[in-house]
Amino acid sequence: MKTKIVLLGPPGSGKGTQGEMLSHELGFVRLSTGDMLREAARKGTPLGLKAKEYMDKGALVPDDLIINLMKEKIASLGEGTGVIFDGFPRTVEQANALGKQVNIDLALNLDVEDSELVNRLTKRRSCPKCNAVYHLEYNPPMKKDVCDKCGSELYHRDDDKEETVINRLTVYRKNTMPLIEYYEGKGTLRTILGVGNIDEIYAKVKKAVL
């Protein structure tokens, strides 16, 4: 079984959805830099306030901030812990930094076309407390605007507005897509079509991991 997994894919490709299912079933730790930064922003920490300036524009937070943040988290994990990296690395510099700490045995790339991504993100609703995600049509909460898992009120992320989503896709193509080739070169890349039923995609994800 693969135990050190990087989830790659454009914004809205389902990294959070699939990563959460996988961590829940296999007991792996899911480290989502997006969730960490949003929590820091909500708490108003210096890192969070700085990161928010970039996130609201759909830009990447500078590498040095992210690498420092992740270095400590990774160092605190036990040797045999299964880990899912969701949204990290996002640049070659981040991938090189990660590679110095951890041997990644699977880079799972979720492939979804742009028009579908825009639809998913503009209609996504997120939980500020437990980070669960919903979609108004494909995966709605049982009660409107309320998280099924923890009962908190759902919100629409600031960076899920259409113009910001389009900027995030441009940033993804320029800075993060090169990681597909990067992990292909290391022999750990696996690409899965991320379109269709969430459970069917999960079955393919699990097959790649086991």
Ligand code: AP5
């Ligand atoms: P982050 O939070 O990581 O956002 P992202 O990568 O843009 O990914 P998303 O969370 O938007 O989407 P996802 O792929 O997880 O999809 P999801 O499962 O939610 O980063 C946000 C920002 O933080 C960045 O822009 C940057 O500023 C900063 N940042 C974070 N990490 C950084 C780093 N390492 N370096 C620098 N900056 C960093 O699904 C999306 C929607 O689709 C949901 O509504 C879901 O219900 C629905 N859905 C999922 N699967 C399906 C399906 N199969 N069919 C239909 N709908 C589906």
